[in-house]
Amino acid sequence: MGMLINIDNGGTLTDICVLKDNNFYKTKTLTTPYDLSKCFFDGLRKASQEAYGQEDVARLLAEVDHIRYSTTQGTNAIVERKGPRLGLVVNKGSDLPSRLRKLDEELYDFLVGDRVAEVDLAALSDVAKGADTTSVITRLTSVGANRIVVSFESDKADEYEAQFKRLAFDNYPRHLLGAVPMLFSSELADDISEERRAWTAMINSFLHPAMENFLYNAENRLREYRTKNPLLIFRNDGDASRVAKTIALKTYSSGPRGGMEGVKTFSKQYNLKNVLSMDVGGTTTDVGQVINHAVDEDRRGLVEGVPISFGLCEIASPGVGGSSILSVKDGAIQVGPESVGAVPGPACFGRGGKNATMTDVNLLLGLLDPSTYFGGGLALDAERSRAAINENIATPLGITVDEALFQLRDAFEQKIANELKVYGKIEDDTVLMAFGGAGPMNSCGVAEKCGLSTVFIPKTAAVFSAFGIGDCDIGQSYAVVLKGNRQEALEAAYASLVERGERDMFAEGYGRGDYVTEARLVAEKDGAELVSKLNGAIAIPQEMAKADAVTLEVSVRKQLKTEDSSHASVKKGSPAKATKTRSLFAGDTGTQELPVYEVSFMEPGGHGVGPAVIEEEFFTCLVREGWEFVVTELGDIRLTKGEK
Structure with missing residues (x-):
């Protein structure tokens, strides 16, 4: 196996892992939201230090076969409502805006609001009226729109x-219109649902600027190092492709999808039938579930409950994480959804942050060691944490900071537990899998509040989403709604999409025979779907003849994934040995000395009981009283409440 670099860019931290000659190296760097290419290359520098013992980015990029990149920036932008203001152009007499608004009033008002203009479709063929017809662009920009979506019903x-596009570019040359980009929904997605198509275009337009600026900047900088292959973007459909062939909306929740690919592999390794996962980052907690080793994916995904034209893995991303702002509202503790991110970060980072976060709470509880946090690369200031919690929490509630700590911890764990219970299917065989930099920390408390008694923490927990994208396939997917004579349309569309796929795969470096082409028909009638794979015969099945709509879906994919059918064992051996102790705040009783078990010194079979602390370079786990742990054959950790 050659060298692979996987990067998962989060709102607070960016995770990097390198797989080289069956060795695994990991590191993290603070996300730089003002310039994502900076944390991208900061991560590469740190990764080269891990791989070679000294910083050598040029060597790293000369040796790497593929760089795969995933991001939660799109998810975070939607959660935090940070992005451009859109203008929407519809046809005269259409009630599409009101129907879109009904699906999610708050999101629609944030994205578009009253920045809507109408166009008479009959006037589009009159070139003489082109200036008048396209004057809607000026009207929308004058009321604050800095990106425009055109979606005709x-x-x-x-x-x-x-037609409108031609008129727009005739009357607004690109060198003038370039400051106000336009997106035409029919070019982005072919869908029989006008609402889905419009929402897809609006959300894509909202996400596009940040993705475009960063990804092309990063790719250009990589070219300076003459990397062998282009930067690959891991998408929310589980595959990867180069920057130029990646739609912004398909980066939405791509980081969490990487985590779910890892959960699927993990569930197979331990033969777990029902895995509920929580990936706790700085800004969000990504909640997912793998049942019978399968990741659930909706053919028509939902973004905050809004339907879009593309498929999405079923993941919830509530705004609760280690950097979520803790506040008091109406006399009650509120967790998120706003986040301090990496800049200014939690108060303890000493970067100007004044808000209280769970990172500050865990520092004052004694769980975090200021000298070793973040691999020893980020000093923590406990006094700043205490001041932030006193001002924002303790004083408004009329309690002491010490009293506030456990209330804050309980509120944080309860919010995550509530999200898990709402999203997940919890049964007797359900286990919780906790990962992300902040996932293991409160995993026992969250599990107890969900009624779960088994937690798995992978040894790669701190960079698990980055690790999970490591063996993704390279490919593209296409869809066309068949119109007119469906058989003729099918034959023409199939030939066109196969040719398109061939061009796209050639651009990725693969010719005919190097990749797999799959096609299927999806018929819709009375809200139900019927799926039929095309195996050689390019024909409409009889059962689809009277369908309301038939869509051809084609995928081309270079398969890189490998399957291993063996199962890892979990059994006790010699007791684990603590390497040190740590004083944790215990409330009225003062402090409690707990043993600390360092992951790097733990052997398979090693076991122990709580209360205790398990720690590695980039994550800390509190093993609560009544819980015990055992290190698995593969070096992962299983926590159980009560002996098992």
């Missing part, structure tokens, strides 16, 4: 949008 939406 018609059976011929693609034709009308193409």
Whole structure:
């Protein structure tokens, strides 16, 4: 196996792992939201230090086969409502805006609000009226729109949008219009649902600026190092592709999807039938579930409950994480959804942050060691944490800081537990899998509040989402709604999409025979779907003849994934040996000395009981009283409440 670099960019931290000659190296760096390419290359520098013992980015990039990148920036932008203001162009007389708003009033008002303009479709064919027709662009920009989405409601939406596009570029040359980018929904997605198509275009337009600026900057900088292959973007459909062929919306929740790919592999390794996962980052907690070793994916995904035209893995991303702002509202503790991110970060980072976060709470509880946190690369200031909690929590509630600590911990754990219970299917065989930099920390407390008694923490927990994208396939997917004579449309569309796939895979470096092509038809009738794979015969099945709509879906994929059918064992051996102790705040009783078990010194079979602390370079886990742990054959950790 050659060298692979996987990068997962989060709102607070960016995770990097390197797989080289069956060796695994990991590191983290603070996310730099003002310039994502900075943390990208900071991570590469630190990764080269881990791999070679000295910083040598040039060597690292000369040797690497593939760099795969995933991000939660899109998820965080939606959660925190940070991004451009959109203008929406629809056809005259359409009630599409009101229907879109009904699906999610708050999100629609944030993205578009009253920045809506109408166009008479009959006037689009009159070039003489082009200036008047396209004056809607000026009207929208004058009321604050800095990106424009065009979505016409018609059976011929693609034709009308193409006409408007020609008129727009005739009357607003690109060197003028470039400051206000336009997106035409029919070019982005082919869908029989006008609402899905419009929402897809609006969310994509919202996410596009940040993704475009960073990804192209990063790719250009990589070219300076003459890397062998282009930067690959891991998408929310589980595959990867180069920057130029990646739609911004498909980066939404791509980081969490990487985590779910890892959970799926993990569930197979331990033959776990029902795994509920929580990936606790700085800004969000990504909640997912793998049942019978399968990741659930909706053909039409939901973004905050809003339907879009593309498929999405079923993941919830509530705004609760280690850097979520803790506050008091109406006399009650509120956790998130706003986050301090990496800049200014939690108060204890000493970067100007004044808000209280769970990182500050865990520092004052004694769980975090200021001298070793973040691999010893980030000093923590407990006095700043105490001041932030006193001002924002203790004083408003009329309690002491010490009294506030456990209330804050309980509120944080309860919010995550509530999200898990709402999202997940919890049964007798359900186990919780905790990962992310902050996932293991409160895993026992969250599990107890969910009624779960088994928790798994992977040895790669701190960078698990980055690790999870390591063996993704490279490919693309396409979809076309068949119109007119469906058989003729199918034959033409199939030939066109196969040719398109061939071009795209050639651009990725693969020719015919190097990749797999799969095609299927999806028929929709009365809200139900019927799926039929195309195996050689390019024909509409009889059972689809009277369907309301038939869509051809084609995928091309270079398969890189490998499967291992063996199962890892979990059994006790010699007791684990603590390497040191740590004083934890215990409330009225003062402090409590707990043993600290360092992951790097733990052997398979090693076991112990709580209360205790398990720690590695980038994560800390509190083993609560009544829980015990055992190190598995593969070096992962299983926690159980009560002896098992």
